[in-house]
Amino acid sequence: MSLSVAVLGLGLMGGSVALAAKSKGVARSVAGWDPSAKACATALARGLVDRIEVDPEDAVAGADIVVLACPVIQVPEIAIQVGPSCGPGTVVTDLGSTKASIMRGIGPVLAGGATFVGGHPIAGSEKSGCAHSEGGLFEGKLTVVCPGLASEDSIRRIEQFWQSLGSRTIRMDSEEHDRALAATSHLPHLLAFLLAGLPAEKDKAFAGGGFRDTTRIAASDPDLWAGILLDNRSAMMPLIDLIIMKLEQARGVLSDNSKDAAQKLSSILALGHRFRTGLDEARDSRQ
């Protein structure tokens, strides 16, 4: 594969796609665009892109693959804006953490004939900005591809693109993606942010490895995550209700403090313990 790639949005994720595509020889050229001049300058200086365009329409001209790497709420609008400047053979994809509203907002074919296929690489970092881009970010990770109503040929091109960046791929319905990711990513982010907001300033010294790990992703960009959580609110609301119910159940056991409280509480905790240790076993057996 030697593709002409355009990356719209040069943050950590867009920058990492550009870097991976160039360093693995997947792209013969990468054009970049970002509203921030600083991001553009950094991307050029780090050699993530071959050229920067002031207008996104110019960045997508002649591209085989266009990667929308902007915050989720901006994805449909930018796709629609650049559609007419893409060739009819262009496949447009994205990196958004939510998929249903993006698929609904764009549809399978853009004005001008380019195809849209949704994408979400389950990889990232709590860091922001293309200065932190990593060419190996997608190595061994899983990328969800949401076909929508795109042609088999377009879907395959996006799958091959991700595979050539080192990722495994799975095809999935966008609603199903959003439901699964609400539990495995979006609620964990919300809880990490809330949890990290609870200790008093003077308690900082007592934040050990457990606190650091459970709240690592609270160092992520709050604006970006407010957008993701709002976009996926139909899956988030019942999950928030569920975790509140679980917290109330645990609180009930603590408050009763009956003779079998330890056993009751341990059973509540054991459910998560089983899932989490199963996760490590699944990974260990794959290695």
Added chain:
Amino acid sequence: MSLSVAVLGLGLMGGSVALAAKSKGVARSVAGWDPSAKACATALARGLVDRIEVDPEDAVAGADIVVLACPVIQVPEIAIQVGPSCGPGTVVTDLGSTKASIMRGIGPVLAGGATFVGGHPIAGSEKSGCAHSEGGLFEGKLTVVCPGLASEDSIRRIEQFWQSLGSRTIRMDSEEHDRALAATSHLPHLLAFLLAGLPAEKDKAFAGGGFRDTTRIAASDPDLWAGILLDNRSAMMPLIDLIIMKLEQARGVLSDNSKDAAQKLSSILALGHRFRTGLDEARDSRQ
């Protein structure tokens, strides 16, 4: 320092204290006791202890320092059991994640004259068992020392013991310790367990780095943590109420979805973002 040390409870924490004390030349001999024959055999085979005793009373005989490394709910009962077998110059300490009930349950002087000083090294692992012990576990970490009504000399001996294992120390009231640790350790553990129990089995593939980190400590022992949470229930209950309130606040913004929802939600998330990024800065400036 070349001490005779007894370690009662040979799990990951007790085993790590024994290993650190021996490998750093802090202890000239370490006697161990554990109700589990397997733990005793592993500790002997790994050379964590010099001898194993069948009765805890025999393990503490002649010890300068006795380390109670059993689950928090058993600490007072074992301290009281072995007190009369300790010399009047012995200092007894513990590793418990809660301190107030332990300090209340034991008091400053045991029958026979040994002194009790509470301790809590803020270090650990989600793994269990002395097979996972690490001699460097306390290196650069902070250990809370709760003096209670112990003599200055006894307090200093426990502080020096921890410092010689590589730890910093801080003196603290036991109630204040339990309040601070509820926010920085106990609630994070409860949330990690609950969060890890939410995804469906088929969602395992979508658990990325964020999920793995936020739930790492859910691989900890549920029985052990049920005991800690119950023991610290007076600090835990208002904190659970607080996190439920924060979740309801976030849910309210998602459900309203008003024009300024993104901004409102971002402000809620920003609080935790600031504390968490501040934590990394504090660590970076110390290194």
